[in-house]
Amino acid sequence: MLAYIDKIREISRRLLQEGTVDMVMGFRKGTVPMMNEPCFVKTPEDVDTFVWDSNCGINLANYLTNRQEKIGIIAKGCDSRNIVTHIIENKIKRDQLVIIGVPCKGMIDRRKIQALFETEIENVIEADGNITIKGRGLEKTLNKKDVLQDNCALCIHRNPVIYDELAGDLVEEQKDVDRYEDIRKIESLSPEEKWRYFDDLLSSCIRCYACRNACPLCYCPTCFVDESRPQWVGKSIDSIDTRTFHFLRAYHCAGRCTDCGSCERACPMGIKVRLFTKKLEKDCLELFDWEAGMTLEKRPPLDTYRPDDPDDFIK
């Protein structure tokens, strides 16, 4: 994965030199371990600020919404699927974009890694599928496979589904992945147990909305939780209001969520918010044979109607 960077810089430089795009969106090196910062570059000289490693988990499609420029964008599998969704939903035009596809091998979970150690991690070096952690009196090498973000460990679309340039050879997709073990477990709980489960899950939520704001799908000019006339949801950290926010947001993402994991990655409290969206992803797959963002040719199940729908109630 690290090897992609030369190619990413080369393509970006060319696009900027030739004036094909006004800017390229990518990542620059972060100031703390296991963090990179989304950034844009507008001149060929600046492309060397781009980096690529296993800390580029934030979904860059989020930065495309309603932009007017011609944009080069570095896209992992999930970013590319959210770009597709963005195009279908008229948030950006296909011909505004030059998509630099990056076949992905998964992003690492900084919280999972920190939780393994008592000492604060101060430096992280990545090489050959291994992650070496350093801190005061601490040095340890982990297998990257063991510390992936949960969504990356289960990802079955690592290759970009739409691209104009490629920064590396396509990778082999993971096979025989059981994507919904956790969801089936929750489904099997009794209503009371579910209630308690969600209460626990959300007990530390501070309603900051980082999950929502990190999500490329959540582009509504005014989110329902921010409406004041009428005010649908209270603004305190009352557990019912908090739950309402999460449940409703998940429904708004049904058939659109690509399980990119940006929401979960962004949450300052480490809440597993993907559990909500994944349930709906599972339903969409089982009921409509639908995976979000795989093609520009079809509209998502919840904004379309087919006369030959097999269900009677709709006729």
Place this chain on the structure above:
Amino acid sequence: MSGLGFKVKVYMMKIITINKEDWAKGLERLCDSFRLFGPVKQDEFHNFRQLVKGELPDLNLLNTRLSAKSMVYPQSEKMFEFTLDENRDDHHILKEIHKDYSPKAVIGIRPCDARAFLLVKENFDTPEYKDPYWIKSYEATTWVGYACNTPCSTCFGTTAGCGPFHEQGLDLLLVDAGDYYLLKILTQKGENFLTAAGWSSKADSDAARHEIETLKRAAEEKITARISTDKLKDKKTTELFEAPFWEEVAFACINCGTCTYVCPTCWCFDIQDETIGLSGIRMRNWDSCMYPIFTLHGSGHNPRNTKMQRVRQRFMHKLKYYVDKYGDGIQCVGCGRCIRHCPVNIDIRKVCDLMNNFEA
């Protein structure tokens, strides 16, 4: 002022040694006269909450995920209650809600969070305006600080007017000296706390002071992150406001507000009425300048309508407006929380340097 200086000097003389068994016993005794609060680990991080009798604060931590500000200024705080039932004489009248302002002690607050209260006080306790909830709660509290032997890697306290053994805003300072604690008494409140705890083994003050000084120096040396703030106050506000770097600084920001919610010095709130049936409460909730609706007018106009404007507001408030208004440095104590928890790695240290070094 000189009276204050004198007082501080007297109390600084006193340092107590507490072995770790007596620590637990003292805390148990304190439960009779104080409500105790301290850091507790839940899931993968620590936060402050009330301790039940016999429960110890978990002092095996770098710092809490959220700051200690909720100890005085909770995220959602009820202020008044009211009824809309017109059959009742008191309908539509706001009535104060009773709250517990009995003595409490916050144990294990880091020096950065303690100093942060003093910055916030500039806003909640002024000659013209007094926030009754904040003041009563703050004054009911005894602050038992916990010196940082191992500061977080993102800490830049020593160049933000604070530091790992900083004493401002604390009543006592607890120092982990390995097999035992040293407790430095800083105020009369601290003295009362000590009496209630019943710890009595006075340390040889010269030796103890030397020991603390050594640990302090070692801790300060571990802090490598630095900011420069010296030129901020002489910059022209309008020039900083118009500086060309804001677009780039703001690009990655998702306006999530995490930086302001985790920050010990961010103080903004929003007042809301909520009703269930005919009864209602008026409450205030934390708010954040990073949210678009923070400045949305009733007319629909929004003076800070873009992300860049909001990001600029946060940094200008902390690093320029506050500096100019209060003449007490920046509105930041260098705890580094916003840096650690920003999902897109926007780093106030970088922005501060951009501002401090900016030439129009």
